[in-house]
Amino acid sequence: MPTQIAVDADPVLAGRVRDALGLPATATLAVLEGGRSGLTYVIGESTDRCVVKAVPQGRRAVGRNDVLHQATILAALAGTGVPVPRVRARDDEQPAWFAMDFARGEAAEPILLVDPEVEPALARSRMLDAARVLGALHAVPLSVVAGMPAVDAAAEVERWSATMSAVPDELRPGGAALVEALLAAVPAPVPPVIVHGDFRLGNLLFDGAEPVALVDWEIWGVGDPRVDLGWFGVFTDGRLFSGSGRVVAGLPTRAELLHAYQEARGDDGGTSADIAWFDALGRMKMAAIMGHNLVRHRTGARHDPVQEQLPPAIAALIADGRRLLAEAAR
Structure with missing residues (x-):
């Protein structure tokens, strides 16, 4: 906390x-x-x-x-x-x-330099447990939030592309092409679930290896479960955060995380389909948010010199998102 x-x-x-x-x-x-x-x-x-x-x-x-x-x-x-x-x-x-x-515990992203380092074996354990927590969340029946409208994948792209578009072109190389490619290949929907909206280790408190509390529910809603999975996946690869992240050895593979998630959820829920598209969406969202934060710093809206570390990561996230979509198309 x-x-x-x-x-x-x-x-x-x-x-x-x-x-x-x-x-x-x-x-x-x-x-x-x-x-x-x-x-x-x-x-x-x-x-x-x-x-x-x-x-x-x-x-x-x-x-x-x-x-x-x-x-x-x-x-x-x-x-x-x-x-x-x-x-x-x-x-x-x-x-x-x-x-x-007040939930006691540690919430840290192992791959981000701004957070304390987490021993690799513990980081691996926490990521697998986080995937299980996400599976449990997506298994909760929608009846507990009856009346909440669902947001589909296309609307997610539109929402975050607006943020991307507000970032100057030179700070988001290839960003417009990534958005265009996402909109050109929106996957077929799967049954909606409760989505956290910002699901990652940084929002899950742990007592050692034990998950204690999932926090920061500001943008929760009802939508495609793969939106949460794609966002979570962004925080599993330090190579995406050039200049602001680190590579942590032994973290779970995408397949291992999906297996832990599906095991906890109790069924596939259609989440294995088109997951690369949602991974690319997660990268676009992260690049847009980083670009937005950098602009706020440079315009004086929020002074934070750390934001100057972000341009390489923004470029890397966009490039990897485009790579994922190109490989999926082949």
Whole structure:
């Protein structure tokens, strides 16, 4: 979990949270560094802490600020076998918020230089367990989120191609061609499932080798299960992150991850078909996000010199996505 920063937080919100959780007036609501959706706080004693996510004052509860969207899926998944934090309280009154258990553990991407190194054998074990967690998630019946419309693969391309298009051409060499190739070969649909939207080791807390909690549900929805699989696959190959990643020996192969996933899901679900296309989609999405972050840094919207390491990775992700589609076409 992110690091707690002991600073004063919104006293009105703090009072609402304390009342709902039955906490004493001495309980402090402190900012939790690293939360990027809405506002993220921690409250309670060290032995029984809660994470609180709230809509920023004066903001609309949409997109990443729609914290109750996250609370809904966490509550829906309780008791399904998918490891998620327990929702302790929610308040729909604006600005809305919810509180969940503070999950202890480590979330790290073995292949990324910005994260701590993970011993290769442990990294392999965690990736296989993560694939099983994803299989368990995709096995959850859609009835737990009845009424949520499904998003198909073509809509996923359109969504992220808009992000790609906002990045200057020189920062995304071949990006337009990759988007065009994806749209020209959209696979046939398979039955939709609950998708996490950002499924990777960096969003799965582990206690040693044991998965403890799948977090960061800001963009969950209902859609093609292969979207999650393709995104997860991006974070298994350090060669894609030239300048910002590392190669970790012994990580599971794509076939091993798919086997662990399908074993946990209980059936194939059609996910073995056209997986290369979804791997290419994942690479396009990652390149678009990196390009967007680099532009934000260079325009002063968010100062982060680390973003200057990204151009080689953006180029590598796009090139590999095009390679995957070309090989699949042959």
